Amino acid sequence: MRCRPPAALCGPRFSSLGLLWALAVKMAVEEINNGSALLPGLHLGYDLFDTCSEPMVAMKPSLVFMAKAGSCSIAAYCNYTQYQPRVLAVIGPHSSELALVTGKFFSFFLVPQVSYGASTDRLSNREIFPSFFRTVPSDQVQVAAMVELLQELGWNWVAAVGSDDEYGRQGLSLFSGLASARGICIAHEGLVPLPPGSLRLGALQGLLRQVNQSSVQVVVLFSSAHAARTLFSYSIRCKLSPKVWVASEAWLTSDLVMTLPGMPGVGTVLGFLQQGAPMPEFPSYVRTRLALAADPAFCASLDAEQPGLEEHVVGPRCPQCDHVTLENLSAGLLHHQTFAAYAAVYGVAQALHNTLRCNASGCPRREPVRPWQLLENMYNVSFRARGLALQFDASGNVNVDYDLKLWVWQDPTPELRTVGTFKGRLELWRSQMCWHTPGKQQPVSQCSRQCKEGQVRRVKGFHSCCYDCVDCKAGSYQRNPDDLLCTQCDQDQWSPDRSTRCFARKPMFLAWGEPAVLLLLALLALALGLALAALGLFLWHSDSPLVQASGGPRACFGLACLGLVCLSVLLFPGQPGPASCLAQQPLFHLPLTGCLSTLFLQAAEIFVGSELPPSWAEKMRGRLRGPWAWLVVLLAMLAEAALCAWYLVAFPPEVVTDWRVLPTEALVHCHVHSWISFGLVHATNAMLAFLCFLGTFLVQSRPGRYNGARGLTFAMLAYFITWISFVPLFANVHVAYQPAVQMGTILLCALGILATFHLPKCYLLLQRPELNTPEFFLEDNARAQGSSWGQGRGESGQKQVTPDPVTSPQ
Numbered sequence: 119m120r121c122r123p124p125a126a127l128c129g130p131r132f133s134s135l136g137l138l139w140a141l142a143v144k145m146a147v148e149e150i151n152n153g154s155a156l157l158p159g160l161h162l163g164y165d166l167f168d169t170c171s172e173p174m175v176a177m178k179p180s181l182v183f184m185a186k187a188g189s190c191s192i193a194a195y196c197n198y199t200q201y202q203p204r205v206l207a208v209i210g211p212h213s214s215e216l217a218l219v220t221g222k223f224f225s226f227f228l229v230p231q232v233s234y235g236a237s238t239d240r241l242s243n244r245e246i247f248p249s250f251f252r253t254v255p256s257d258q259v260q261v262a263a264m265v266e267l268l269q270e271l272g273w274n275w276v277a278a279v280g281s282d283d284e285y286g287r288q289g290l291s292l293f294s295g296l297a298s299a300r301g302i303c304i305a306h307e308g309l310v311p312l313p314p315g316s317l318r319l320g321a322l323q324g325l326l327r328q329v330n331q332s333s334v335q336v337v338v339l340f341s342s343a344h345a346a347r348t349l350f351s352y353s354i355r356c357k358l359s360p361k362v363w364v365a366s367e368a369w370l371t372s373d374l375v376m377t378l379p380g381m382p383g384v385g386t387v388l389g390f391l392q393q394g395a396p397m398p399e400f401p402s403y404v405r406t407r408l409a410l411a412a413d414p415a416f417c418a419s420l421d422a423e424q425p426g427l428e429e430h431v432v433g434p435r436c437p438q439c440d441h442v443t444l445e446n447l448s449a450g451l452l453h454h455q456t457f458a459a460y461a462a463v464y465g466v467a468q469a470l471h472n473t474l475r476c477n478a479s480g481c482p483r484r485e486p487v488r489p490w491q492l493l494e495n496m497y498n499v500s501f502r503a504r505g506l507a508l509q510f511d512a513s514g515n516v517n518v519d520y521d522l523k524l525w526v527w528q529d530p531t532p533e534l535r536t537v538g539t540f541k542g543r544l545e546l547w548r549s550q551m552c553w554h555t556p557g558k559q560q561p562v563s564q565c566s567r568q569c570k571e572g573q574v575r576r577v578k579g580f581h582s583c584c585y586d587c588v589d590c591k592a593g594s595y596q597r598n599p600d601d602l603l604c605t606q607c608d609q610d611q612w613s614p615d616r617s618t619r620c621f622a623r624k625p626m627f628l629a630w631g632e633p634a635v636l637l638l639l640a641l642l643a644l645a646l647g648l649a650l651a652a653l654g655l656f657l658w659h660s661d662s663p664l665v666q667a668s669g670g671p672r673a674c675f676g677l678a679c680l681g682l683v684c685l686s687v688l689l690f691p692g693q694p695g696p697a698s699c700l701a702q703q704p705l706f707h708l709p710l711t712g713c714l715s716t717l718f719l720q721a722a723e724i725f726v727g728s729e730l731p732p733s734w735a736e737k738m739r740g741r742l743r744g745p746w747a748w749l750v751v752l753l754a755m756l757a758e759a760a761l762c763a764w765y766l767v768a769f770p771p772e773v774v775t776d777w778r779v780l781p782t783e784a785l786v787h788c789h790v791h792s793w794i795s796f797g798l799v800h801a802t803n804a805m806l807a808f809l810c811f812l813g814t815f816l817v818q819s820r821p822g823r824y825n826g827a828r829g830l831t832f833a834m835l836a837y838f839i840t841w842i843s844f845v846p847l848f849a850n851v852h853v854a855y856q857p858a859v860q861m862g863t864i865l866l867c868a869l870g871i872l873a874t875f876h877l878p879k880c881y882l883l884l885q886r887p888e889l890n891t892p893e894f895f896l897e898d899n900a901r902a903q904g905s906s907w908g909q910g911r912g913e914s915g916q917k918q919v920t921p922d923p924v925t926s927p928q
Contacts, residue, residue: 128168128170128172128175132442132446133171134373134442134446134447135212135371135372135373135455135456136168136212137442137447138404138447138451138455138456139210139212139234139235139456139459140166140168140459141400141403141404141407141456142397142400142456142457142459142460143164143166143209143459143460143462143463144164144166144407145400145403145460146459146460146461146463146464146467146503147162147164147463150162150463150464150467154478156464156467156468156471156476157467157470157471157474157476157481158476158477158478158479158480158481159480159481160474160476160481162467165179165182165183165204165205167179167182169210169211169212169213169216171213171215171216171344172216173215173216173219176211176216176219176220177219177220177223180208180220180223180224182204183203183204183205183208183224183229184203184204184223184224184227184229185203185204186201186202186203186204187202187203187204198227199488199490200488201227201488202486202488203227203229203489205229206229206230206466206470206487206489206492207229207230207231207232207466207469207470207489207492208220208224208229208230208231208232209231209232209233209234209459209462209463209466210231210232210233210234210459210462211233211235211236212233212234212235212236212459213235213236213285213342214235214236214237214238214241214283214284214285214288215283215284215285215342216236217231217233217236217238217241217250217252218236218238218240218241218284221236221241221246221247221249221250222246222247224249224250225246225247225248225249225250227249227489228248228249228489228490228493229249229489229493230249230251230466230469230489230492230493230496231249231250231251232251232252232253232462232465232466233250233251233252233253233254233462234252234253234254234458234459234461234462235252235254235368235458236252236254237252237254237255237256237257237260237285237367237368238256238257238284238285238288238289239256239257239258239288239292240284240288241256241514242256242513242514242515244512244513244514247514248493249489249493249496250514251462251465251496251510251514251515252462252514252515252516253458253459253461253462253465253508253516253518254367254392254458254515254516254518255392255515255516255517255518255520256513256515257285257288257289257292257366258292259520260289260366260367260390260520261289261292261293261296261340262296263390263520263522263540263544264293264338264364264390265293265296265297265300265302266540266543266544267364267388267390267522267538267544267546268297268302268336268338268364269300269301269302270544270546271546271560272562272564272568273302273335273336273362273562273563273564274301274302274303274563274564274565274583275303275305275333275334275335275336275563275564275565275581275583275584276297276302276303276304276305276334276336276337276338276364276563277304277305277306277307277325277329277332277334277336277337277338278290278293278294278297278304278306278307278337278338278340279307279308279309279310279325279337279338279339279340279341279349280308280309280310280339280340280341280345281309281310281312281340281341281342281344281345281346282309282310282311282312282345283312283342283345285340285341285342285368286309286310286340286341286342286345287309289340289341289366290307290309290340293338293340294307301582301583301600302583303565303581303582303583303584305329305332305334305565305581306325306328306329306332306334308321308322308325310322310341310345310346310348310349311348312342312344312345312348322348322349322352323352323356326349326352326353326356326358327356329358329361330356330358330359333563333564333565334361334563335361335362335555335561335562335563336361336362336363336364336561336563337361337362337363337364338364339363339364339365339366339369340366341366341368341369342368342369343368343369343372343374343375344374345369346365346368346369346372346374346375347369347372347374347375347378350375350378350381350384351378353384354378354379354380354381354383354384358384359385360383360384360385360386360554360555360556361384361385361386361561362385362386362387362388362553362555362561362563363384363385363386363387363388364388364389365387365388365389366389367389367390367391367392370387370389370390370391370523370534371391371455371523371534373531376531376532377530377531381527381532382527382532382554385554385555386524386525386553386554386555386561387524387525387532388522388523388524388525388537389522389523390520390521390522390523390540391455391520391521391523391534392457392458392518392519392520392521393518393519393520393521393539394455394457394458394461394504394506394518395457395503395504395505395506396504397456397457397460397504400451400456401444401451404444404447404451405444408442408443408444411442457503457504460503460504461501461503461504461506461508461516464501464502464503465496465499465501465503465508465510466492466496467501468499468500468501469492469495469496469499469501470487470492470495472495472499473487473491473492473494473495474487496510497510497512498510498511498512519539519540519541520539520540520541521536521538521539521540522536522537522538522539522540522544522546523535523536523537524536524537524550524551524552525554526552527554535550536550537550537551564583565581565583565584565585566578566583566584566585566586566587567587568599569585569587569599570587570616571596571616571618572589572590572595572596572615572616572617572618573587573588573589573590573596573616574587574588574590574596574601574602574603574604575587575588575600575601575602576588576602577602582602585602588604589615589616590604590613590615590616590617591604591615592612592613592614592615592617592781593606593607593612593613593781594606594607594613594617595607595613595617595618595619595620596616596617596618597618607620608620609777609778610622610623610777610784611623612781612782612783621782623777623780623782623783623784624782624783624784625693625775625783625784625786626780626783626784626785626786626854627692627693627694627785627786627787627857628690628691628692628854628855628857628858629691629692630691630692634855634858635691635858635861638687638858638861638862638865641862641865641869642684642685642687642688642861642865644869645684645865645868645869645872646681646684646685648869648872648876648877649677649680649681649684649868649872649876650681651880652677652872652876652877652879652880653674653677653678653681655880655883655884656668656673656674656677657674659883660674662883663892664879664882664883668720668879669716669719669720669747672716672719672720672747672748672751673716673720675712675716675751676712676713676715676716676717677713677876679709679710679711679712679713679716680709680713680868680871680872680876682705682709682712683706683709683710683713683864683867683868684864684865684868686702686705686706686709686864687706687860687861687864687865689701689702689705689706690702690857690858690860690861691857691861693786694773694786694787694788695773696772696773698788699771699772699773699788700766700770700771702771702788702860703762703765703766703771703796703799704759704762704766706864707758707761707762707799707800707802707803708755708758708759708762710803710867711754711755711757711758711802711803711806712751712754712755713871714754714803714806714807714810714837715750715751715754715755715806716751717806717810717830717833717834717871717875718750718754718806718809718810718813719747719750719751720830721809721810721813721814721827721830722809722813724813724814724827724830725813725814754802754806757802758799758802758803761798761799761801761802762799764795765795765796765798765799768792768795769790769791769792769795769796770791771788771789771790771791772788772789772791773786773787773788773789774786774787774788774789776853779852779853779854780854785853785854787853787854787856787857788857800841804841807834807837807838808834810830810833810834811830811831811834811835811838813830814827814828814830814831814834815827815831829874829875829878829879830875832874832875833870833871833874833875835874836867836870836871836873836874837867837870837871839870840863840866840867840870841863841867843863844859844860844863847859847863848860848863
C-alpha cells in the first residue's frame, strides 16, 4: 500500500509491441506531413510517451498533454471553452485498464482520444466518455465471434477465465451473458489474479485442477498478456492435459505468451485477430529508425530539441532501448498489429482537415483550433488508411473484420495460420485447421451427447447442457434440436413416437369398402331378400287361409315394414352428414313399430281366442280384424313418431369430429347427446314386443290347429335377445365400430322375426299346401270346439297331442 506519491517508474521489461505502435504513429505523422492529401501546408507535431502499462505512469504524460500551451501546468478556469492545451488530440493508450483512467480525464476537457487497442465495451458509453474513439472493434464483436466459433464447432461445455482487471472482467461478463443466451454452458469460471504474487493464486490452481478433472476440453481465456502468461505458467507446472484455448486478441500475438517455455504442451490455441491493411514498407521504416537510434549524434540532436522533458515526466530512459534490434521486433511485424495505431493518426488528421476546411490548395482557416472544435468533426468522420475505408460510428467504434488465427507450433515461436474470417458471420476453413490434441482429432467438449431426432432434453442440475434425452411420445414432436419440451401436435394432426413433425389426420368413418361393412351388406341382402320373398309369397296367396289367418293385408304391411327396417341400415355406412344422423333412428324405429304393431294385433287375437269366453272372443276378434286394427297400427306409429320427434328436437344427434379417440385419424361420427333419450325412442317398440310376448307365452296349442303363438313367442324372444345383447356390446365397443354394431343388431332383429314367424308360414305355403285349409288356420268352428277344448285342457290324462305340422308332418 502506498503512503506517499513517489515517482512511478517503468519496469525493467521491454515491450516490442509498444515500440512498434510508437513507430507506426510516427510513420503516419511523417506520411501526412510529407504528403498533400491531408492538411496541405501544415505539419503535425507529436509527443511520444511510454505508459509502462501502469495507470500512474500514464497519468503523468496525460497531465503534460493538458498543460496550457507553452507551459507544463494546467490552469484552473470556470470555463475551458477558450482553453488551448498543449495538444489537440491523444493517440492511445492500448490497454482498456489505462483507457478507462485517461478517458474520463480527457473527456472532462473534451479532448479527442483515439485508442488503438482498448476494446472494453464500457468505453462505448457516450455519457461517460464523450471524447473517446478507437480504431478497434468493441469486445462485444469479439465475444460474438468467439460464441459463434464455439457453436460452429459444437462446443457447449467450456471453462471461461479472465484476467482480474477491467478488460478481463468486462470481457468475461460479456462472454458469459452471450454464451448462456446461445445455449453454451460455462462449467468453470474464474479470474487470473494480478499481480502474479497475489494470495489468490490458490484459487487459480484450484480452478485449473477442476478443469483438468472434468470433461471440459475448451477454455476461453479473455485476459491481458501478463495474466495469460501467469495462467499458462501454472498450467504447465501443474501438467494440465492439452486443451483448446480460445484466445482474446490481447494475448493472441503476445511474445510474452508465445515464448513461454513448454507452451506447445498446452494444446490448441485459436483466436480472433483484427484485420488491417498491409503496410509492406513498415519493416524497412523500423529498420531505418533503429539504425538512427543507434547513432549517438542523432540522439544528441533530439535531446537538444527538448532537453530533459521525457526524463522529467516519466523517469530515466530504459536501458534496453539502446540495444533493440529488428530481430527483437520480428514477431510483431508479421501481423497487422500496428495498423490500428497507424489508422488512429489518419482519423485525427482527417477530422482536423475537415475542421480547418482544407482543400487541395491549402487550409483557409488560420485561427487556433480548440480540442472541442476538433471533437465536433470526429463524430462519424470517414477516412482512409492504406486504402482501407474506415468510419467512427456514434459510439466511437469502427467496423473492422476479424481473421481467425490458429497457432501452429514452430521454434522458437508459433506461426499464426488464418483458418477463417468473421465479417458479422463466421466463415470457417476446416481444411486449414489442425488440432494439437491426442489423435489429432477435433476435440469434443459437451456435458451430454447430442440427442437423436425426436428426443428433447431433460436438464439435470443447474446447467442446460447437462441433460437426459427423452423420447417425444405419440401426439407430440421435437420442433427444434435444443427443445426442452416436446411440442404437442394440433388437434387435427398426429405423430408417432420420436417424431420431428406432425402429420395431418385423415377422416375416418365406417366406409363402404371395409370388410365388416361388406359382410353386413351381405347380411342385408339375405334379410331383405327373405323379406321380399315372403312378401311376394303372401301377396300371391293373399286369399289363402294361412295369409288370412296371419292378418291378410296387415301381414303384408308388416313384411313391407320389415323390409324397410333392413333398408334403414344403409344410413350408417359412409361419411356421416347432418341429414343421415337425423334420419338414422326415425327411419329404423318407425318401420319396426309398423311391423311390431301387426304382430301385436295377431298376438291379441290369439290371446282373445284362447283366454276369453267365446262370446267375448268373437266380439273382440271382430274389432281386431276390422278397421280398428289399422287404427291400432296408426296410433302405435304416431306414438313412435312423437318419441322420435321429441328426440330429434330435444337431443338432436350431430356430426362431430373426434380428434383424440384414434391415434392417427379423425373419427367422424354421429354424436348422441343423451343416451336416456336414445333408449326412450325404443320404448314403443319394446312395449309392443313385451305385450306380444305376454299374450302368447302362456297360450297352449290346440289339437290339430296351427300353433301361431309359438312363432310369435320366439319372434319376441329374438327381439329381446338381440337388443338386450346390443346394450353391453354397444357400450364397450370402440366408438369407431358402433355404427357397425347398430347395423348388425338391426339386421339380426329382422332376421330373427323372419326366421321365427314368417318363414315357417312360407314353408307351409310351399311345402305343405295340404295344410293351407280353413280348418287348420281359421276360427269358424272355434265355438263348436271351444267347450270340449276347454274341458280337455282341464281333465287329467285326457290331453290330446297333435304333431306340429311344421316340424313333424305325417
